[in-house]
Amino acid sequence: QVQLVESGGGSVQAGGSLRLSCAASGYTYNTYCMGWVRQAPGKQREGVATIDRYGRATYADSVKGRFTISQDNGKNTLYLQMNSLEPEDTDMYYCAAGTTAVIYCRPTYTNNFGYWGQGTQVTVSS
Secondary structure (H helix, E strand, O other): OOEEEEEOOEEEEOOOOEEEEEEEEOOOHHHOEEEEEEEOOOOOOEEEEEEOOOOOEEEOOOOOOOEEEEEEHHHOEEEEEEOOOOHHHOEEEEEEEEOOOHHHOOOOOHHHOOEEOOOEEEEEEO
């Protein structure tokens, strides 16, 4: 059974940094598309970043240059380093995984993720 457990959320002032972690288990880790998706109540879900089985990362325009997605295959762990945080980044952040084809391993294809974590809250104050 695939399990994804996020950690690392919290509250920070604008301009600050946070690093999210996602511990994955229940499947062969580096064969999946992995990603981070954010959503707040009443808001549309937004793909933030993805990384495919070859380690290629793709970012939403809203976070490009500020966020970095990475993974440690030995630890089956996905990370999201978030720098220069803005109040608009306040959201619940979810780790997600899926067996989608590499061509669809992009933040715009969040519907292709079949597995989701429970989420971790990020709050950025101005």
